[in-house]
Amino acid sequence: MSRTIPGVLLACVWLLLLLLGSYTLFWLCVMVICLSGGREVVRMLMPEDFSMKDRLLLTFIFSFPVIATFFSRQSIACNAFGLFVSFVGITCFVMYRYSELESPLETLLKGVFGTFFIGFLASFLVMIRGLEDGAHWLIILTAITAGSDSCAYWIGSKWGKTKLCPNISPNKTREGAIGGISGGVAAALLLYLFLSVEVGVLQIVILGVFLSIFGIIGDLIESIIKRGSSRKDSGSLLGAHGGVLDRVDSLLMAAPVMYYTLLYFGS
Numbered sequence: 001m002s003r004t005i006p007g008v009l010l011a012c013v014w015l016l017l018l019l020l021g022s023y024t025l026f027w028l029c030v031m032v033i034c035l036s037g038g039r040e041v042v043r044m045l046m047p048e049d050f051s052m053k054d055r056l057l058l059t060f061i062f063s064f065p066v067i068a069t070f071f072s073r074q075s076i077a078c079n080a081f082g083l084f085v086s087f088v089g090i091t092c093f094v095m096y097r098y099s100e101l102e103s104p105l106e107t108l109l110k111g112v113f114g115t116f117f118i119g120f121l122a123s124f125l126v127m128i129r130g131l132e133d134g135a136h137w138l139i140i141l142t143a144i145t146a147g148s149d150s151c152a153y154w155i156g157s158k159w160g161k162t163k164l165c166p167n168i169s170p171n172k173t174r175e176g177a178i179g180g181i182s183g184g185v186a187a188a189l190l191l192y193l194f195l196s197v198e199v200g201v202l203q204i205v206i207l208g209v210f211l212s213i214f215g216i217i218g219d220l221i222e223s224i225i226k227r228g229s230s231r232k233d234s235g236s237l238l239g240a241h242g243g244v245l246d247r248v249d250s251l252l253m254a255a256p257v258m259y260y261t262l263l264y265f266g267s
Contacts, residue, residue: 030125034066038059038062038114039055039059044225058093061089062086063118064119065082069127082119082120124258131262140191144188145212149250160173186208187208192204206261207258211258
């Protein structure tokens with residue numbers, strides 16, 4: 001119950017935001033997610049002797065791609081420009097602190113990774129929201145990643161035998177991954193029956209497969225971060241659900257895949 005009730009409440013708030021919230025309100029919520037997730041990445045990856053000011057500055061730098069999407073809903077160049085500004089900001093930070101850093105190159109590379117994994121990927125959530133029927137597509141995206149995660153856990157727990165990536169995440173199995181992909185496709189088809197989106201059934205199935213696969217990859221990427229920093233969860237903001245990144249890792253990785261797929265489909 002400690003996980004179920006908060007999980008249902010989070011899902012309801014997210015659904016209401018997508019159905020009733022404006023583009024600006026959604027952008028603000030993604031900014032909060034980005035800043036919270038960025039804070040967790042900085043805490044896990046950066047040196048422990050970094051001051052609070054340094055950590056806040058890096059977290060803010062990570063968010064530039066999301067900030068850029070506020071000025072243009074559908075310009076791909078806009079979030080790319082935000083990514084470039086983040087890269088420049090991280091580079092300037094490392095140059096300014098160079099003599100004080102034990103490994104400046106490592107700090108630079110971790111910073112670039114953080115801005116890509118958090119800010120750049122999160123900016124695609126905002127860009128999907130700006131599409132026609134964008135709110136419906138985000139509901140489908142969320143259902144796919146949530147359905148995939150739930151089915152992967154349930155099937156993996158009951159019938160999982162062959163490890164998927166034992167050195168990264170010992171509990172994940174190939175059987176669970178197959179179940180997760182099946183669950184993602186089932187969730188996509190279920191939502192397709194209730195939401196008005198102008199694509200065919202085959203396209204929805206393709207989306208379900210690919211988004212589930214990339215969601216699993218996103219989860220494994222976060223597992224690499226947590227294993228590298230010897231942490232069980234990315235944070236404790238969401239109580240039994242861990243940190244923000246624990247809840248959105250799959251969503252972040254799948255978002256650009258959905259966005260570019262929709263552009264290809266002509267949505």
